[in-house]
Amino acid sequence: MLKMKFTGITCLLAFIVINAATLAVTAADESQRQIGYGRGGRMQGGSVSERSKEPIQPIPMSFDWNSAKIELGKKLFFEPRLSKSGWITCNSCHNLSTGGADNLPTSIGHKWMLGPINSPTVLNAKFNLAQFWDGRAKDLKEQAKGPIANPMEMASNHELAVNVLQSIPAYMQWFKEVYGEGNITIDNVADAIAAFEETLTTPNSRFDAWLNGYDDKISEPEKQGYDLFKDKGCIICHNGFGIGGNSFQKFGVAKPYEKDTQTLGRYNVTKDEKDKYVFKVPLLRNIELTAPYFHDASTWSLREAVNTMSEYQLGVILPDAEKDKIVAFLKTLTGDQPSIIFPTLPPSNENTPKPNRN
Numbered sequence: 001m002l003k004m005k006f007t008g009i010t011c012l013l014a015f016i017v018i019n020a021a022t023l024a025v026t027a028a029d030e031s032q033r034q035i036g037y038g039r040g041g042r043m044q045g046g047s048v049s050e051r052s053k054e055p056i057q058p059i060p061m062s063f064d065w066n067s068a069k070i071e072l073g074k075k076l077f078f079e080p081r082l083s084k085s086g087w088i089t090c091n092s093c094h095n096l097s098t099g100g101a102d103n104l105p106t107s108i109g110h111k112w113m114l115g116p117i118n119s120p121t122v123l124n125a126k127f128n129l130a131q132f133w134d135g136r137a138k139d140l141k142e143q144a145k146g147p148i149a150n151p152m153e154m155a156s157n158h159e160l161a162v163n164v165l166q167s168i169p170a171y172m173q174w175f176k177e178v179y180g181e182g183n184i185t186i187d188n189v190a191d192a193i194a195a196f197e198e199t200l201t202t203p204n205s206r207f208d209a210w211l212n213g214y215d216d217k218i219s220e221p222e223k224q225g226y227d228l229f230k231d232k233g234c235i236i237c238h239n240g241f242g243i244g245g246n247s248f249q250k251f252g253v254a255k256p257y258e259k260d261t262q263t264l265g266r267y268n269v270t271k272d273e274k275d276k277y278v279f280k281v282p283l284l285r286n287i288e289l290t291a292p293y294f295h296d297a298s299t300w301s302l303r304e305a306v307n308t309m310s311e312y313q314l315g316v317i318l319p320d321a322e323k324d325k326i327v328a329f330l331k332t333l334t335g336d337q338p339s340i341i342f343p344t345l346p347p348s349n350e351n352t353p354k355p356n357r358n
């Protein structure tokens with residue numbers, strides 16, 4: 001069953017990868033030349049084409065991210081007035097200074113309320129087949145409307161959020177430029193935020209450089225960690241550009257996971273009995289930055305997370321030395337973090353609805 005899913009995914013990816021790999025290889029080549037050939041590593045004949053068949057693909061380099069829509073989306077991502085309190089932003093819980101997550105077991109929302117589940121990173125979220133742990137939002141745009149109106153998160157509502165923006169002439173102007181006159185709608189707010197999130201990828205990890213043929217970018221133990229990751233079966237669920245994010249899988253395949261039996265995962269969406277405890281497989285990109293781990297934040301230790309996965313998903317107990325190597329491999333997945341110029345936001349005025357802490 002798992003194997004079959006895996007083959008399906010691989011076939012699909014193979015198609016995308018041929019294009020993406022060519023692009024990424026050229027890009028890596030380019031930056032290599034800029035910093036002086038040989039400084040960053042050695043390129044060996046044949047290794048590129050061989051590695052383009054690996055079940056993990058390098059994150060494509062992206063260029064040309066400067067559009068008015070993305071700039072607007074960035075402002076909205078950092079806009080506290082989209083929350084009822086005038087204090088909480090998307091960045092509060094998806095802090096771009098700390099790997100796109102909040103490093104808390106569960107997020108702190110309106111009136112200091114604690115959410116029910118760990119906040120996943122927004123970095124590389126575009127590679128997810130759907131959004132949220134249970135995949136209830138089909139894409140980034142659909143997702144972005146959720147937190148604004150969630151009483152435990154930003155606690156505003158769509159009408160209020162739109163009213164706030166409409167009261168500010170600069171927003172009227174920016175929305176007009178991107179969407180045309182009179183088009184501050186919650187759909188367009190979400191559309192702009194999603195466009196900004198599309199840019200939040202993290203290319204250039206050491207592992208990606210290795211995939212692109214630069215042999216020296218990862219050490220021998222890290223390489224062995226990757227081999228273990230494949231040989232032991234982690235790769236069945238964690239593969240592709242995001243090293244996850246492309247399938248829903250049960251948490252507790254080999255052994256029931258009993259630390260949290262309340263969160264039902266995908267079942268909440270499908271009401272199908274076999275979807276109980278099924279979750280979107282998380283991305284492992286930048287995993288070193290986003291502790292604590294799992295939807296229930298049951299551990300702060302990456303080593304412990306690897307241990308849990310091998311025990312509950314694969315039904316094996318790995319020797320410490322092997323766990324350490326897998327952890328070493330996982331740490332090579334940290335890429336270039338988006339470099340953000342913090343936006344300046346226009347002031348409120350007498351027509352702007354006032355913040356409300358209650």
Ligand code: HEC
Pocket residue numbers: 077088089090091092093094107108109110115117118119120121122125128130131132133134140143144145147148152153154193
């Ligand atoms: C109070 C904290 C909080 C705020 C504010 C918040 N989020 Fe989230 N976000 C979360 C949590 C918690 C989840 C996971 C919820 C779930 O899966 O049920 C999440 C999930 C997501 C996801 C899905 C990621 C994935 O891997 O499935 C994206 C994308 C996202 N948020 C973007 C945003 C954007 C954009 C905003 C601002 C409009 C925002 N968030 C505001 C806490 C927050």
Ligand code: HEC
Pocket residue numbers: 229232233234235236237238248249250251253279280281282283284287290292293294295296305306309310313314326
């Ligand atoms: C059968 C599919 C499957 C296999 C095999 C698997 N995983 Fe996972 N992995 C998941 C799912 C599903 C989750 C999310 C569990 C949750 O929190 O609900 C996850 C979560 C994780 C996390 C935590 C991510 C985060 O952001 O919280 C890490 C780290 C991880 N896996 C590493 C591994 C390693 C290492 C292996 C091999 C030893 C492995 N996985 C094998 C499906 C799998």
